[in-house]
Amino acid sequence: MNKNFYLLALASMLLSGCEDEEVIPPVPSGIRINEIIVYEYPVTDGGIPWDDPLFGSATGPDVLWQITGPQTIWSSVYFPNTDGGVLEFTEGFPVFLNDPEATYQVKLWDKDDLDVSDLASSDDEMVSIAWQPFTNSGETGTEWIELTSGNTVMDIQVTYLFE
Numbered sequence: 001m002n003k004n005f006y007l008l009a010l011a012s013m014l015l016s017g018c019e020d021e022e023v024i025p026p027v028p029s030g031i032r033i034n035e036i037i038v039y040e041y042p043v044t045d046g047g048i049p050w051d052d053p054l055f056g057s058a059t060g061p062d063v064l065w066q067i068t069g070p071q072t073i074w075s076s077v078y079f080p081n082t083d084g085g086v087l088e089f090t091e092g093f094p095v096f097l098n099d100p101e102a103t104y105q106v107k108l109w110d111k112d113d114l115d116v117s118d119l120a121s122s123d124d125e126m127v128s129i130a131w132q133p134f135t136n137s138g139e140t141g142t143e144w145i146e147l148t149s150g151n152t153v154m155d156i157q158v159t160y161l162f163e
């Protein structure tokens with residue numbers, strides 16, 4: 001065989017190699033959460049107050065967020081006796097998720113037992129929304145992600161970390 005045949009074969013391999021090449025978006029090494037804003041959430045538990053102590057009058061839920069999955073992270077602050085207004089969680093951030101392709105649950109809880117009036121009660125899980133931070137869609141930079149479920153709407157500001 002002559003040299004030209006080898007050159008032709010090599011060129012052919014290189015060309016087909018280029019055609020088959022797919023651009024695979026890089027997977028981030030982590031996710032930084034900068035802020036969570038809750039726009040809508042269930043103010044009552046299907047019409048029943050979240051907090052209805054034996055003594056005293058019913059009050060709105062005392063709301064905080066939690067993220068579960070490969071990690072469990074709690075908000076360091078909560079909003080007491082909420083009435084349906086927007087809840088902007090900015091304290092206690094940033095927090096970091098170390099498994100961007102995993103499915104996490106973003107939850108809102110009503111914190112109970114804040115005073116002796118509801119001593120016997122335990123915290124109420126108000127809502128839980130599944131969330132996969134990185135979906136292999138080439139997400140980069142800093143983005144607001146909207147999560148919705150039923151009558152709950154929240155935005156999470158994330159930064160995709162590549163190292």
Ligand SMILES: [Ca+2]
Binds near residue numbers: 051110122
């Ligand atoms: Ca409660």
Ligand SMILES: [Ca+2]
Binds near residue numbers: 061081
């Ligand atoms: Ca309350």
